[in-house]
Amino acid sequence: MATYAVGDIQGCYNELRHLLDHIGFDPAADRLWSVGDLVNRGPDSVSVLRWFKALGDRAAVVLGNHDLxxxxxxxGNARHAGxxxxxxxxxxPDRDELLHWLRHRPLLHLDEKKRFAMVHAGLPPQWDLAQARACAAELEATLQGPGYREFLHAMYGNQPDRWSPDLAGMDRLRFITNCFTRLRYCTADGRLLLREKRAPGLQPDGAVPWFKVPGRASREHRIVFGHWSTxxxxxxHNVWALDTGCLWGGRLTAVRIRRKKPIKVFDLDCAGYQTPG
Known part of the structure; x- marks a missing residue:
């Protein structure tokens, strides 16, 4: 039995199936992790959702910003609908069933046996893994509870941009959401820089990739993530980044997750569906 993790798919269903065929993925025996962003912008989001849902316990999927x-x-929140x-x-026809399944995916997946955690985007430097798990559980309870629609109408926004245990209500939930699903850069003291998307080396002074912040509390934990195509x-730095820009004509990447160092097993050229911008 093997466990594979795959980067952001974003509706590129054919590329996903070609990749899995190439690595010999066996849905009856193997496990498949997704770093999130199953949907949007690509040509066949609904087939991606159906594929992962059908895998049942053989799949581990964390929510990304496009999934939210x-x-x-x-x-009913039409912001950015265009x-x-x-x-x-x-x-x-199976919309409600698929959306219910998606809404019940976690924000953080932890495999104690393989000693690996998975998130879509990142963790702020103030959070150790215990804090990250607690914050993920808060947001999951909201998404899976009766008030999820109210949250989904208020989740967009870049503030607050710095963690405090005193954050409460929607401010707290929005900060947690932005860390798990949108984070790339922050300042050395942990202020989120959510508008910055460029590749490392092109960012403004003071912007540090979240996984390179000196002394980040999660540095001893192995983390696989996506979200950052550039x-x-x-x-x-004890992290494995898997978003290799399939949607933008790049590649779709898979690694084999092991207790030892993961192995990059394959990346597949993608035809691409959009031009950046």
């Missing part, structure tokens, strides 16, 4: 955006649209290509999901594949 789909849930927000379905809940930038979405999610009609195949929203008009599908970063590409990276394996350093």
């Amino acid at each position: 955006h789909l849930l927000a649209l379905a809940a 930038k979405s290509t999610l009609n195949d999901v929203l008009t599908a 970063l590409g594949y990276l394996a350093e």
